[in-house]
Amino acid sequence: MAKLYFRHGAMGSSKTANALMVEYNYYERGKRALLVKPKIDTRDGKTVIRSRMGLEKEGIFVEDLVEMEDSEIKKYDCVIVDEAQFVTKEQVEFFTHIVDDLEVPVICYGLRVDFKHELFEGSKWLMAWADKIEELKTVCWCGKGANCNARIHNGKVIYDGEQIVMGGNETYVSLCRKHYLEGNLGNNEKKEM
Structure with missing residues (x-):
């Protein structure tokens, strides 16, 4: 059964590297995973998804994903969303459609909170609707967990x-x-x- 995942962590918790590794794991097993990110994130080039470690791969924009036909989405074994904190409530609702109606898992990676320690819109709705929520850990300079x-x-x-x-x-x-x-x-x- 497909699920909606939200894997969140503070800056530097290897969210994007994790997303790229999961995509590669699908590829290694002869499966297709679709990498997506919101249009607002153009730091690394139009549709490039790049980790701080230097791993990178082309993807598409979330905004283009929601325009795709269901039959096109069903060709993928998984949808992987990077920078998911920037998605809208409507886009999270679309992720639930992909999971519930198309039976394709959606794995979202993003920040839970902003620099004021307040939820982002995408994170808020992923926290509400995700089937599975996981924290990716990183540490503060003092050695305690950083969130x-x-x-x-x-x-x-x-x-x-x-x-x-x-x-x-x-x-x-x-x-x-x-x-x-x-x-x-x-x-x-x-x-x-």
Whole structure:
């Protein structure tokens, strides 16, 4: 039976690398997995899905997936969504259609919360509707589990601003809740931008 999965983790928890490895596992077994990401994420090229480790593969946009005919989607053994925090409620509803009606599993990877520690729209609805929710772990500079995505500006943690600002290690760092609330970057101090 197909399921909707939400695999979430803070920045640096290898979400994209995991997504690419799962796609490769399907390929190795002679199966087809479709990689997708929201249009808002164009950091690595139009439809390139790239991990910080350098793994990458072409995919399609979520917006194009929802325009596909059901018969086209059924040709795939799995749909893998990267940066799922950026999808809309309607797109998560479409994922449930793929799972429930087309019987194709959908595995979503993304952040659970933003730099203010508030849910993204996509994450909110995946938390509500996913059949299976899993946390991918990463650690704070202190060694505790990190579940906060701190936004950095001028070497300091900031708590105000637009919810979505694309960036990587130069803009975000994962911290445990204590160090996030303290604004303590420890040995992860970022250079002035």
